[in-house]
Amino acid sequence: MMNKVELLGHYGSDITHAQSAWTSTSRDLTEDKLNRVDKLLNMLASEGHHTPFEKSSLHFLVTVDQATHIHLLKHRIGVSINGESARYKELKEDKTYIPDDWPREWEEKLLDLSQVTNMAYHECIEALAPVVGRKRAKESARFFKMFNSQITMDVTFNWRSFYHFQQLRNSEHAQIEVRELAQEMLDIVKNLEGNPFEKTIEAFKL
Numbered sequence: 001m002m003n004k005v006e007l008l009g010h011y012g013s014d015i016t017h018a019q020s021a022w023t024s025t026s027r028d029l030t031e032d033k034l035n036r037v038d039k040l041l042n043m044l045a046s047e048g049h050h051t052p053f054e055k056s057s058l059h060f061l062v063t064v065d066q067a068t069h070i071h072l073l074k075h076r077i078g079v080s081i082n083g084e085s086a087r088y089k090e091l092k093e094d095k096t097y098i099p100d101d102w103p104r105e106w107e108e109k110l111l112d113l114s115q116v117t118n119m120a121y122h123e124c125i126e127a128l129a130p131v132v133g134r135k136r137a138k139e140s141a142r143f144f145k146m147f148n149s150q151i152t153m154d155v156t157f158n159w160r161s162f163y164h165f166q167q168l169r170n171s172e173h174a175q176i177e178v179r180e181l182a183q184e185m186l187d188i189v190k191n192l193e194g195n196p197f198e199k200t201i202e203a204f205k206l
């Protein structure tokens with residue numbers, strides 16, 4: 001199946017970012033200040049005053065191949081990740097990513113090999129459990145899993161780390177799979193009801 005992303009929740013808005021910055025003077029919101037939110041956010045974004053953008057959060061659930069899994073894990077700052085564990089449970093569902101831009105013949109070869117190795121993974125757990133114990137059987141049988149095996153990850157960004165992720169991964173230099181994931185995340189955020197991050201998105205030119 002293709003990689004997937006859904007938004008579990010979000011916190012904050014343009015006003016949250018603006019008020020965080022205005023804490024240095026007064027957080028009180030007046031009509032005049034509300035009319036200046038876009039100018040303020042543009043200034044903060046362009047001048048690198050990015051800490052106010054750490055006050056929001058974007059919480060996603062994704063199901064991704066192992067290359068994308070690693071790409072996500074490389075983002076160390078302001079990104080909180082929890083993943084499905086092949087140590088603590090047997091991955092009963094053989095979630096398998098097949099690229100959709102390959103010639104059909106090669107898609108089928110990858111699918112066939114994935115099915116063989118997934119079967120070996122389950123058989124290996126059953127065979128090894130009486131020998132090394134079920135815990136060790138589960139954590140080591142996963143060496144049969146292929147790089148296109150998908151796992152589910154719970155990923156939270158703040159706006160600042162989300163922007164950084166977008167810059168690096170929603171780019172022509174990034175692998176297609178993570179680029180598509182980043183674009184899908186951005187589309188979700190752009191289409192939130194009430195468009196709470198509209199001016200922030202404009203300020204960062206996303």
Ligand SMILES: Cc1cc2nc3c(=O)[nH]c(=O)nc-3n(C[C@H](O)[C@H](O)[C@H](O)COP(=O)(O)OP(=O)(O)OC[C@H]3O[C@@H](n4cnc5c(N)ncnc54)[C@H](O)[C@@H]3O)c2cc1C
Binds near residue numbers: 075077078173174175
């Ligand atoms: C196109 C592309 C190709 C890549 N190829 C490879 C590759 O071949 N091999 C590979 O290993 N990785 C590769 N990466 C991953 C890359 O090196 C980063 O690990 C990844 O993009 C996360 O970026 P980051 O460190 O800026 O993010 P974060 O870890 O989220 O850090 C955010 C920011 O915090 C600051 N920061 C974080 N840690 C430190 C620190 N220790 N000291 C000072 N400042 C810090 C930096 O300003 C950094 O940009 C690639 C990434 C891209 C986008």
